[in-house]
Amino acid sequence: MARTTTVLLVGGSGHWAGRENHAPALLEMKQSGWPVRTAAICDPRDPEKRSLDDDMAPLRDLLRVDSPEWINPDGLTRAELTAALDRAHATNQFSLVIIACNPVHHYDYLLWAISRGISVLCDKPMLVTEGAAHDPAAAERITVDYTELGRALTQARASGPCHLAMPLRRRANDTYRSIAADITEIQRAHGQGITSMQLIKNGGLFRLPEEYLFGDAHGYRSGVGALSFSSYHYIDLLAWYLELAPGEAVALRVTNPYVRRVGEFLRTRQATALAGLINGGSTVSIPDLPPEVLAAEADFVFQIELLGEGSQKAGLVTYTCHSNTYSHRSVGLQEFDRTDRQPFREKGRMSQFTLDINQGSLQHIGVFKNDVVGEDYRIRVQRRRNPIVTEETYTEEVFQNAHAGSSVTPQDVLRAMVRLASGEAAPAQVADRISFYEDQRLSHHLFGSFYELIATHGNSDSRERVIEMAR
Missing domain, CATH: 3.30.360 (Dihydrodipicolinate Reductase; domain 2)
Structure with a gap:
């Protein structure tokens, strides 16, 4: 039996994560017997309150079966957010971070996770910077940050497997x-x-x-x-x-x-x-x-x-x-x-x-x-x-x-990443369809x-x- 995959779900109160893709995929894995647990949800919106909406039944079920901790990043500095995530990681030992928040915040979560050797599944776009449409310096950071993330990923892999993928x-x-x-x-x-x-x-x-x-x-x-x-x-x-x-x-x-x-x-x-x-x-x-x-x-x-x-x-x-x-x-x-x-x-x-x-x-x-x-x-x-x-x-x-x-969907890609984060191989029919x-x-x-x-x-x-x- 694979070890339990402990998940940090960033942006878990959103429509895509809580209703359409991430929560349903994680619930299906649990129902099939795979050892996966959503240990924390990081989102400025209270997941309990969000789950009361009529269209958010998957999020509601996920909260009921996993009782994840809520991390509210609203108003936190980068240092304060890092400290909050580190405290949650010390308690839960995350093996996979799923990122589904506003893309201007992706880089901070990506770099935090990769620097700690945690595998990541990140929604598109992987990296974008606030103000990029009108600020040339912000726009230039998109490519710079991608390169910096690659360096962090190389360093993390020196200590063991670390996967970074997108469910494209x-x-x-x-x-x-x-x-x-x-x-x-x-x-x-x-x-x-x-x-x-x-x-x-x-x-x-x-x-x-x-x-x-x-x-x-x-x-x-x-x-x-x-x-x-x-x-x-x-x-x-x-x-x-x-x-x-x-x-x-x-x-x-x-x-x-x-x-x-x-x-x-x-x-x-x-x-x-x-x-x-x-x-x-x-x-x-x-x-x-x-x-x-x-x-x-x-x-x-x-x-x-x-x-x-x-x-x-x-x-x-x-x-x-x-x-x-x-x-x-x-x-x-x-x-x-x-x-x-x-x-x-x-x-x-x-x-x-x-x-x-x-x-x-x-x-x-x-x-x-x-x-x-x-x-x-x-x-x-x-x-x-x-x-x-x-x-x-x-x-x-x-x-x-x-x-x-389609024979392979974004939910299949998510479930394959759970397996990879657990140290198991991705299913053969999905393995070559994951975009790393x-x-x-x-x-x-x-x-x-x-x-x-x-x-x-x-x-x-x-x-x-x-x-x-x-x-």
Whole structure:
């Protein structure tokens, strides 16, 4: 029998941790007989109070069976938080830290855990800094902190196993892995890498103007916006595919031709048209919002030139994000929003994207998704190959219930990390679908470069960033 895995759950009172993923996965392991216990929850929201909400039954059950200690980080200095975590660790001897809080706080928890040799599962993005959308120094720290974390991880591993991973859904998902297999096949058989890739993401998350002050991990009060939220998944997808089929590319030149910030968006008719309809046609006023909220990124475009030896242009990747697109929202402000209890995903958030991939003249892959968040997702994949390389030149496949129906889900990744933290091997079907720290080098360097360009947009320093491809 494996030793008991004792868990510190950071952000455990949140929607993702307490309802959708972490609490259900831990409960399932306990029910199946695996020795795991959530010994502490670190969150400014009282987990007992949060668990009383109708939609938080998994958190309620976890509190009932494990009786975790509540660590409230609100108002604590970094030194005071470190001391509180050390006291809890001395009592409970954590073997796994699961981080699901506001991402601007990830680094402090990551460094604390890794420095003590504790394995970590951290939600995306792994690292982002407060004010990165408008403060160049803060943006630059994203890449610096990633490097520093790597050094701490190397030191920790000198004393024994220490794992750091992220439950990235697309890395584990059957749909995206089938595309990865197609891309890899053409790269290996013909040496043809990706030559163009365009991804357009539509968020559809409509907020009433005052709601930009609400939210926790998906809030704008930390001076970061849409890039820190679901965009990280798509940045990682682009980086993953580029690493599988780099072709001639040895470096990437990143530029940022377009940014629209929250303040700029709120000055448009688009910001109030739906709000007026929801409110029966009445005029919608724009409240005074803090400068860090107004400066956060809402919409943006990045271009990534693929450079071969001697800076020869080998292709182009573009990523476009529109936060405020079609929305099915039809409800106004509800009173309990003011206490951050209602997730904004129930307010019209969409999961819409188009991904277009070309590997020279040999292969084209088109991926299409147009769903309301919370419904069963459908992803349509079209594939074309040159008739010289295949007999079946065109295929089309629709992946029904593409996220929840995948053979490996984020809950499976969490359960695999519990096993790894216990000194056991991860299940074979999950082991190669876990994204570890080392797998995130290109993704995180792109993410950091994007913020550096956003923070300096319009200045002479915003011209470009160059990232070397790993060989």
